[in-house]
Amino acid sequence: MGDAEAVESYSNVLSGVVKLTKGLSDGRQQIVGLQFAPDFLGRPFKSESAIDAEAATEVSLCSFPRTVIERMMKASPGLEHRLLKQTLNELDEAREWMLALGRKTASERVASFLLMIARNIDPAADPAARSASFDLPLTRADIADFLGLTIETVSRQLTRLRASDVIRIENNRHVTVDDLGRLEQRCGD
Amino acid sequence: MGDAEAVESYSNVLSGVVKLTKGLSDGRQQIVGLQFAPDFLGRPFKSESAIDAEAATEVSLCSFPRTVIERMMKASPGLEHRLLKQTLNELDEAREWMLALGRKTASERVASFLLMIARNIDPAADPAARSASFDLPLTRADIADFLGLTIETVSRQLTRLRASDVIRIENNRHVTVDDLGRLEQRCGD
DNA sequence: CGCGCGATTGAGTGAGCTCAAGCCTCGTGG
DNA sequence: CCACGAGGCTTGAGCTCACTCAATCGCGCG
Numbered sequence: 001m002g003d004a005e006a007v008e009s010y011s012n013v014l015s016g017v018v019k020l021t022k023g024l025s026d027g028r029q030q031i032v033g034l035q036f037a038p039d040f041l042g043r044p045f046k047s048e049s050a051i052d053a054e055a056a057t058e059v060s061l062c063s064f065p066r067t068v069i070e071r072m073m074k075a076s077p078g079l080e081h082r083l084l085k086q087t088l089n090e091l092d093e094a095r096e097w098m099l100a101l102g103r104k105t106a107s108e109r110v111a112s113f114l115l116m117i118a119r120n121i122d123p124a125a126d127p128a129a130r131s132a133s134f135d136l137p138l139t140r141a142d143i144a145d146f147l148g149l150t151i152e153t154v155s156r157q158l159t160r161l162r163a164s165d166v167i168r169i170e171n172n173r174h175v176t177v178d179d180l181g182r183l184e185q186r187c188g189d
Numbered sequence: 190m191g192d193a194e195a196v197e198s199y200s201n202v203l204s205g206v207v208k209l210t211k212g213l214s215d216g217r218q219q220i221v222g223l224q225f226a227p228d229f230l231g232r233p234f235k236s237e238s239a240i241d242a243e244a245a246t247e248v249s250l251c252s253f254p255r256t257v258i259e260r261m262m263k264a265s266p267g268l269e270h271r272l273l274k275q276t277l278n279e280l281d282e283a284r285e286w287m288l289a290l291g292r293k294t295a296s297e298r299v300a301s302f303l304l305m306i307a308r309n310i311d312p313a314a315d316p317a318a319r320s321a322s323f324d325l326p327l328t329r330a331d332i333a334d335f336l337g338l339t340i341e342t343v344s345r346q347l348t349r350l351r352a353s354d355v356i357r358i359e360n361n362r363h364v365t366v367d368d369l370g371r372l373e374q375r376c377g378d
Numbered sequence: 379c380g381c382g383c384g385a386t387t388g389a390g391t392g393a394g395c396t397c398a399a400g401c402c403t404c405g406t407g408g
Numbered sequence: 409c410c411a412c413g414a415g416g417c418t419t420g421a422g423c424t425c426a427c428t429c430a431a432t433c434g435c436g437c438g
Contacts, residue, residue: 020284022284022285022287022288024288024292024293024377024378025377025378026377028292028293028377029292030287030288030291030292032284032287032288033284043277044273044277045274045277046277049281051284077266077269080266080269080270080273081269083273084233084269084272084273084276085234087273087276087277087280088232088233088234088235088276090280091276091279091280091283092238094280094283094284094287095209095211095221095222095240095283096211097287098211098219098221098283098286098287098290099211099213099219099221101287101290101291101337102219102290102334102336102337103213103217103218103219103337104213104217145291147291148290148291148292188213188214188215188217189213189214
């Protein structure tokens with residue numbers, strides 16, 4: 001629990017959000033993944049591939065040393081199967097964001113981000129619900145690092161969404177979307 | 190073999206390069222992965238996630254129906270293990286490109302692309318070799334779709350690399366890099 | 379109160395896009 | 409054998425979206 005860098009071991013995210021980041025030598029940074037409960041955390045079969053894990057919010061983890069998990073995986077094929085499924089899902093998500101980073105405009109990226117968060121965090125996880133309300137798990141700086149934009153651009157796009165009555169924002173963090181359909185229309189796909 | 194869209198089955202890429210693409214409704218497109226021999230091709234446990242597979246070059250495949258592979262995977266844990274390893278590698282690659290798409294400049298992206306291709310294609314797969322020579326498996330349009338740029342920008346950056354004597358180009362397709370170190374310096378990381 | 383941190387807002391700049399023209403190579407048909 | 413056209417690539421000119429730099433705001437905390 002807290003914001004330590006938990007590498008060299010496997011963990012299960014019990015609550016909170018963990019960000020996975022990659023950086024360039026001159027300080028530019030990109031968030032390459034967000035892990036929500038109850039995701040796994042860690043990179044089997046390899047000496048951590050230059051990815052840093054950092055808590056984005058208060059986080060509670062359940063972690064094991066590397067060797068233990070690797071032994072468990074050999075013993076129980078079910079575990080490996082579950083890990084494969086999660087990895088495939090992460091790959092799908094990564095590719096979804098490659099599309100956003102490579103081809104979407106700033107406003108489409110922000111809309112897509114809000115929609116993704118809404119779907120992951122909104123407590124009333126009713127997929128049919130046409131509205132959502134949630135706290136952003138990331139600061140503007142983190143959102144910018146996730147979307148490949150600057151803080152200022154993120155802020156301006158949020159302001160525009162608010163001005164268009166697509167979202168409401170309270171305390172800089174809490175977002176309410178009355179009509180998710182209107183948000184979806186702004187995602188570009 | 191050829192350039193058909195091979196979905197709904199699993200395949201092994203025997204030779205050539207397959208591009209995985211995602212598109213937006215208005216036609217914008219992004220290449221989200223390249224599969225070289227001897228990669229797997231296909232998406233287990235899911236009804237193909239809005240990703241299209243298309244041959245980038247002449248390709249030869251060895252493919253099986255979905256059901257067969259899924260049965261084989263249940264029978265042999267070794268297969269599932271191998272699939273997990275490849276999937277983890279693809280995830281690493283996808284994240285590498287998220288960094289490029291989100292944070293690298295056009296010239297850094299082109300340099301990174303050339304380096305990636307050199308490492309995958311150069312016949313003399315000697316990792317210690319400090320030079321490489323290879324045919325680009327993609328057209329300028331495909332490179333642009335992979336790097337989140339336009340054809341024109343890709344072309345201009347290649348011209349700049351050529352003008353700086355980092356690469357030589359023959360027939361628009363064949364690239365020679367005399368000093369890979371100089372190319373690496375232009376990747377940003 | 380005053381400081382620090384995160385966020386917003388404004389003004390000006392520039393990297394990469396759009397639009398447009400021209401080049402090169404190769405295949406096809408006269 | 410050459411003319412022609414198509415497709416892929418390059419180059420140029422101008423524009424625009426997102427970036428940079430800078431000022432300001434608001435809030436929480438010592």
